[in-house]
Amino acid sequence: MKKAMIFGAGVSGKGSEKTLKKMGYKVFLIDDKTGISSEDGLKILETDSINIFIKSPGVPYTELVKKALELGIEVIDDIELGYRYKMINNIKGKIIAITGTNGKTTVTSKIQEMLGKAGYKAKVCGNIGYSFSETVMENPTLDYYVLEASSYQLENIKEFKADICLVINLTPDHLSRYRDLDHYYDTKFNIGNKQKEREYFLVNTSCAESLKRVKKISGNIIFLGSTETDRKELVFAKEGKIYFKDESVLDIELASLKGKHNLENMLFIVCVGKILDIPTEVIREFLYSTKTLEHRMENFFSYGKVEFINDSKGTNIDSTKFAVEAFEKPILICGGYDKRLDLTPLEKLIKDRVKEVYLIGDIADSLEAGLLKMGYPKDKIFNLKTLDRVLEQIKLKINQNEREIVLFSPATSSFDQFKNFEERGKIFKELVISYFN
Structure with missing residues (x-):
């Protein structure tokens, strides 16, 4: 045996x-x-x-x-095992594989939902919480396996090949795991190692690090981006609309997924839909009506005029930057596991865009020191280490008759205090409701 x-x-x-x-x-x-x-x-x-x-x-x-x-x-790893099981058993369903630093869970979930609206049988799997090999084994008749892949899951793939690969973006992360940023970014690009010309690889022309790695791609490259460039993007944004070639697919203002980061996500969703010949009206209606995901810019509670936003999925600095920039001078709760990243961009963001900051987790002391050195007022920094103490302090200070945004966007991973970002977000929401209800 x-x-x-x-x-x-x-x-x-x-x-x-x-x-x-x-x-x-x-x-x-x-x-x-x-x-x-x-x-x-x-x-x-x-x-x-x-x-x-x-x-x-x-x-x-x-x-x-x-x-x-x-x-x-x-x-x-499990992704490679699932692929081998699929090949050995001649399972026909196609693989759409999604990676990137930010947005991959939203894109994965929404592609699966869109496929369902178009009449296809599809399931999400991988880094989104379901074993790829088990999903393939237990669902051999699916039309599509929509696979979210983290860099960790792409370290030990060998024969794995996807019909459509997406690298949404590449920004600094996980330096506690990788030698340097190039090592991390190159690992992400492993996702397309075995592709042939008949398979598609979607490249974001708004991401400089992705463009640097175009020569690594062996599949059929499809460019998309937030603007038109000389790369001749198949999908792009222009004058408040998303276009596929010359066709206007949707009005960005009418889409239910809001913000600059979600524009990037929608470009990929539209591109996959058009590659698969899903009718434009199905794609449009889907993106006008779909709901945002839990723990991602989730406006879940109001205390008078004070709005609480749960962005626990903000696990790196770029993700939190998108969140902070969506509001005018929010009160920010951030901090967590030390990934050994340069915190200067986060400190500058807080200084320029944040009304007050409440710090938790392993990086709290480093962030406080950096903010003080940068000239951020000491009386606006509350280094309280835990969410419980943070919300207790906010309850004492906040005025429910004044309009405020309290944004929980940690800018790093949760492993110092929580099992994962889902548990972190769930506990945040429970604490908010217990203090402010």
Whole structure:
């Protein structure tokens, strides 16, 4: 019997386990909290003949992973496993693979919804919370698998190939994982490594880092962007409308997804729709009526004239920049896990655009020091470390008869205090309601 080792018992690890068992493997699931320990895993590697090693994306390159590589065991991830299962079983559904620093969850979700409106069977999977391999195994008759892929999930793909690839944008992130920004950006571009000319790769001409990597693309390049350039964008924005070639697809003002970042997202959604020959009226009606996602610029509560915005998905500086710029002098709550990024752009944003700032998490002290050095007033900085203490302080200070925006957009990951951004956003919303209801 073939044997497999999986490192990490999260969503992708458990999905890989189901898929491998279906493929006839004996599976060793390694997880220091809920499964076989790493220490025992090392012994198994030494004594058992392991055919394949699946590394969950959130798992670092520990001694166990290095040992597998040293022994010449192939190390892949759930995305690669799902692709191999799909090929072995001649599953016909097409793959739309989405990556980028910001917007990928919105684009993934909305493409799947649009496909449903157009009459196709489609499911989201990958980084959005569903194992790709398990989704393929359990849904072999889908028309489309709409796959969100993080950089972590693209580190160990080998044969994986998508029918349509999207790199929405590339901005600084995850330097605690990668050697430098080029390493991070190049990992994102792994998404299209095996494409042929008949497959599509969508490139955002408004993203300088994407344009630098055009030569890496082996698929059929489709350019799109927020303006027309000499790249001859297939989809672009002009005079308040989104165009496909010469055809006006929709009025941006009438779209339900608001803001500069959502314009970028809509360009990709429109482009995928047109590539798949979805009628313009279906695309237009969908983008006029679709709802925003939870934890993404979510206006969820009013306290008199005070509006609370949950943007817990703001996990990097660029994402928070988009959020802050959508309002006039908001009160900002930010901070969290230290990704070892340069915080100067965030500090400058706060100085120029934020009325008061409430700091939480690992980077709170660094941010406070940087803001003071930059000349941001000390009496506008509240370094309180936790959301509970922040909302307690805001309740004491806020006047419900004055119009204010309280924006929770952390600008970094949640791992220092929360399991993920969803848990962080959920707790924020619960605390707001408990203090202000």
